[in-house]
Amino acid sequence: MEYITIDTKRVPIEGEKNILSLIRKAGIDLPTFCYHSELSIYGACRMCVVEDDRGRIFASCSEQPRDGMVIHTNSKKIQSYRRLIIELLLSSHCRDCTTCQKNGSCSLQDLAYRVGVHAVRFLNNKKQIPLDMSSPSIVRDPNKCILCGDCVRTCDEIQGIGAIDFAFRGSETQVMPAFNRDLADTDCVGCGQCAVVCPTAAITVRTNVTEIWDAIGNPNIRVVVQVAPAVRVAVGDSFNIPKGENSFGKLVTALRIMGFDEVYDTSFGADLTVMEESKELAQRLEKNEKLPLFTSCCPGWVKYCENRYPDLTDNISTCRSPQGMLSPLIKDYFKDKDEAENKKTIVVSIMPCTAKKGEILRPDNFTDGMQDTDYVITTQEVIRMIKQVGIQFESLEAEAADMPFAVASGGGTIFGTTGGVTEAVLRRLAKDKSYQNLSNISYVGVRGEDSVKEASVMLGDREVKIAVVHGLADAGRLLDKVKAGEVEYDFVEVMACRRGCIMGGGQPPFAGARTKKKRMEGLYKADTMSNIRYPDENPVLLQMYETTIKGKEHKLFHRHMVEK
Amino acid sequence: MLEQSYYSKADEIISQHGRTQKALIPIIQDIQSCYRYLPAELLSYVAKQLGINEAKAYSVATFYENFSFEAKGKYVIRVCDGTACHVRKSTLILDKLYKELNLSKEKHTTEDMLFTLETVSCLGACGLAPVLTVNDEVHAAMTPEKVSALIAKLKEEEQ
Ligand code: SF4
Ligand code: SF4
Ligand code: FES
Numbered sequence: 103m104e105y106i107t108i109d110t111k112r113v114p115i116e117g118e119k120n121i122l123s124l125i126r127k128a129g130i131d132l133p134t135f136c137y138h139s140e141l142s143i144y145g146a147c148r149m150c151v152v153e154d155d156r157g158r159i160f161a162s163c164s165e166q167p168r169d170g171m172v173i174h175t176n177s178k179k180i181q182s183y184r185r186l187i188i189e190l191l192l193s194s195h196c197r198d199c200t201t202c203q204k205n206g207s208c209s210l211q212d213l214a215y216r217v218g219v220h221a222v223r224f225l226n227n228k229k230q231i232p233l234d235m236s237s238p239s240i241v242r243d244p245n246k247c248i249l250c251g252d253c254v255r256t257c258d259e260i261q262g263i264g265a266i267d268f269a270f271r272g273s274e275t276q277v278m279p280a281f282n283r284d285l286a287d288t289d290c291v292g293c294g295q296c297a298v299v300c301p302t303a304a305i306t307v308r309t310n311v312t313e314i315w316d317a318i319g320n321p322n323i324r325v326v327v328q329v330a331p332a333v334r335v336a337v338g339d340s341f342n343i344p345k346g347e348n349s350f351g352k353l354v355t356a357l358r359i360m361g362f363d364e365v366y367d368t369s370f371g372a373d374l375t376v377m378e379e380s381k382e383l384a385q386r387l388e389k390n391e392k393l394p395l396f397t398s399c400c401p402g403w404v405k406y407c408e409n410r411y412p413d414l415t416d417n418i419s420t421c422r423s424p425q426g427m428l429s430p431l432i433k434d435y436f437k438d439k440d441e442a443e444n445k446k447t448i449v450v451s452i453m454p455c456t457a458k459k460g461e462i463l464r465p466d467n468f469t470d471g472m473q474d475t476d477y478v479i480t481t482q483e484v485i486r487m488i489k490q491v492g493i494q495f496e497s498l499e500a501e502a503a504d505m506p507f508a509v510a511s512g513g514g515t516i517f518g519t520t521g522g523v524t525e526a527v528l529r530r531l532a533k534d535k536s537y538q539n540l541s542n543i544s545y546v547g548v549r550g551e552d553s554v555k556e557a558s559v560m561l562g563d564r565e566v567k568i569a570v571v572h573g574l575a576d577a578g579r580l581l582d583k584v585k586a587g588e589v590e591y592d593f594v595e596v597m598a599c600r601r602g603c604i605m606g607g608g609q610p611p612f613a614g615a616r617t618k619k620k621r622m623e624g625l626y627k628a629d630t631m632s633n634i635r636y637p638d639e640n641p642v643l644l645q646m647y648e649t650t651i652k653g654k655e656h657k658l659f660h661r662h663m664v665e666k
Numbered sequence: 667m668l669e670q671s672y673y674s675k676a677d678e679i680i681s682q683h684g685r686t687q688k689a690l691i692p693i694i695q696d697i698q699s700c701y702r703y704l705p706a707e708l709l710s711y712v713a714k715q716l717g718i719n720e721a722k723a724y725s726v727a728t729f730y731e732n733f734s735f736e737a738k739g740k741y742v743i744r745v746c747d748g749t750a751c752h753v754r755k756s757t758l759i760l761d762k763l764y765k766e767l768n769l770s771k772e773k774h775t776t777e778d779m780l781f782t783l784e785t786v787s788c789l790g791a792c793g794l795a796p797v798l799t800v801n802d803e804v805h806a807a808m809t810p811e812k813v814s815a816l817i818a819k820l821k822e823e824e825q
Binding site: 268 | 719720724735
């Protein structure tokens with residue numbers, strides 16, 4: 103076995119590609135800005151520098167381990183080198199930490215503290231650059247950029263979009279869209295993955311918290327909130343709750359304390375989506391047209407398809423997303439009551455997703471020309487609201503959501519992770535709904551972290567070929583193959599974010615491999631614990647289909663294509 | 667949108683270099699020497715043709731100072747402001763040119779599209795300082811008087 107020595111400790115080399123991974127394996131959290139295990143290695147920030155026994159200093163992220171190496175991670179030289187890097191970064195960075203969006207979760211702030219920078223000797227003589235507020239999902243503040251390139255590589259390598267890149271050089275270098283256009287005028291889909299990796303507040307989630315407090319404070323407004331599946335397994339992150347644990351009940355309690363009038367579960371909307379989308383799939387299979395059917399619950403994906411594969415947009419399901427179905431139903435539900443009480447109902451969605459902020463503004467998602475969901479806030483934003491109020495989240499008693507949109511199937515809950523939508527649709531379409539058969543469906547190959555998953559199931563005597571893909575770069579590669587006729591599918595589930603909504607752009611940041619896995623497990627556990635496994639077992643939903651919904655399915659649940 | 671002829675020209679240049687990503691720089695160089703600038707629309711067009719992200723192409727084009735998205739005048743005057751020229755009072759030369767051509771730090775090209783004025787860091791001809799170039803022609807040991815004469819001569823040639 104080959105070894106390297108890290109600060110006196112012998113560490114075996116077990117296939118690690120760079121010294122940084124070995125250092126982390128040795129239990130030392132070496133600071134980095136530009137290293138992300140899922141991205142290519144860039145080696146620009148120099149935070150990961152180490153010294154070898156000959157006094158050579160190098161970036162550990164871009165150096166291969168060799169047998170017998172001796173590495174010092176904390177020599178005097180290294181300490182002052184790191185401090186200097188941070189000091190130089192801070193010299194051209196505004197230092198108004200107290201009012202910054204990223205206060206408390208900024209890596210630059212954290213590392214300045216960790217390496218012990220107490221004063222900055224250099225003057226900041228950079229000109230202020232205006233913010234880019236054009237996107238409903240994210241805000242770009244180039245003044246806070248440290249040029250680590252994480253966003254550039256994420257958008258290009260993981261999402262296959264490349265909406266932003268470096269421009270100019272030397273002290274003029276900036277990250278920006280081509281020709282410094284507004285982000286809204288690029289192919290950006292609002293997935294927020296760039297904000298997830300950005301160590302500073304140079305890219306942040308656009309926040310709507312103020313508007314919501316205003317609405318809550320207004321007695322004439324009924325503020326209804328719905329909570330997406332993936333939120334429940336991540337919101338506890340900031341409150342010392344074990345990773346991936348389902349905190350839905352505590353969140354319901356917290357939302358009531360905060361003053362929301364009704365709290366609903368978006369999983370009910372997911373059940374509606376399963377009903378509608380299964381119907382659509384069955385119809386298309388029967389007519390053998392517009393196949394493969396593409397899922398439509400991920401707005402990042404829908405926009406990507408429209409931008410890059412306009413000739414395939416007819417394949418996208420006409421179904422709205424779960425939030426998109428539930429909101430008009432909620433508004434319809436309160437219509438008479440609003441009139442009687444002279445109130446106005448507004449719907450707020452708590453989502454793991456930044457692209458959802460854009461989805462609600464799409465006219466094809468409006469009902470009778472009106473926007474259905476009034477605001478989307480992300481998991482991160484609701485965490486901030488909980489902290490603003492000072493709620494001791496971890497010690498709250500769990501409460502149940504409000505009827506009627508509280509009862510949902512486990513199939514609706516697993517929407518929050520890759521493969522979930524497909525599994526739920528298959529459960530619905532399966533003739534044999536025995537426990538055994540439903541378990542079989544779970545193992546046809548739609549679960550798990552592989553970027554492209556393929557499965558095939560028999561529906562009646564028809565073989566249905568399925569692909570499940572997450573991450574838009576991988577989706578793009580799959581679509582190219584579909585177009586070239588290299589592969590053939592009947593149903594393709596796409597989620598813009600890797601691993602699905604549990605890793606959406608609005609989720610609490612700094613989720614490592616373990617957290618990602620736990621979030622996924624958390625949703626499957628919620629499904630296993632649910633006494634309703636598929637939507638046609640959901641009594642409330644079935645009853646509504648017989649009564650209130652009857653005849654309105656198209657109006658409330660499908661996208662209305664608007665003439666361009 | 668540019669006139670169709672620009673796109674045909676771009677197609678022609680692309681086919682000379684081949685439709686590969688690594689041909690980006692030679693292609694945009696050729697486009698620039700053809701039009702004396704790189705029309706933004708053509709950069710986007712070429713990027714699309716080669717399957718490169720527009721932002722990446724912009725990144726490449728802005729990295730090299732040589733590429734310009736602004737249409738340039740017939741005569742591109744580059745005044746060297748490297749150390750040697752600076753010491754030998756290249757600033758006076760530059761000021762004179764600004765005045766003669768009615769240009770400024772922000773306005774680089776004359777209305778009649780005849781002159782573009784730029785500064786460069788070092789032309790590598792320090793022995794000839796202060797030096798400037800008009801297109802590819804070098805003018806050594808310049809003085810404000812010689813500048814006036816040069817501009818007058820160029821204008822006369824255009825009459
Ligand atoms: S939001 Fe997504 S698509 Fe837009 S710039 Fe960021 S990573 Fe790229
Ligand atoms: S915007 Fe953020 S992620 Fe992108 S280069 Fe700047 S600091 Fe890095
Ligand atoms: S993490 Fe190694 S250089 Fe940035």
